[in-house]
Amino acid sequence: MSTAAVLLTFGLACAVPGGWIAFNxxxxxxxxxxxxxxxxxxxxxxxxxxxxVQRRMSARLHRLLGTVIALCGCVLILGGLLELA
Known part of the structure; x- marks a missing residue:
């Protein structure tokens, strides 16, 4: 399996759920x-x-972490696209 396919697969696997949580x-x-x-x-x-119960993680923190994961997924997608070119 090529590096581009791996990067694109992992990038999509990070960007979609991370964006889902980031945009709530x-x-x-x-x-x-x-x-x-x-x-x-x-x-x-x-x-x-x-x-x-003492709240440990708020919805705002979940959204922040989702944003970070989505951005990392976008970096992986861009790396996979650059590998294809």
Whole structure:
């Protein structure tokens, strides 16, 4: 398999989900925030701690990380396109 195909494949695999979260399509960042909060609550309950959950990652941080991943995917895509040329 050529290097261009690998770079294009991994680039698309990073850019699409990262962009989905970065642009908060269909509330994806907010749902990731709720999912993290519910998992933290379940872990705390399993330990016997029934205090309120402290939020660790907000939807804004999820969107920021999604932006970084999408930009890295775009760099990989550009590298794959340059490899084709």
């Amino acid at each position: 399509v269909r509330g994806s960042a907010a749902s990731l925030e709720r999912w993290g909060d519910s998992n933290a609550e379940l872990r705390m309950h399993a330990r016997g701690d029934f205090s309120p």
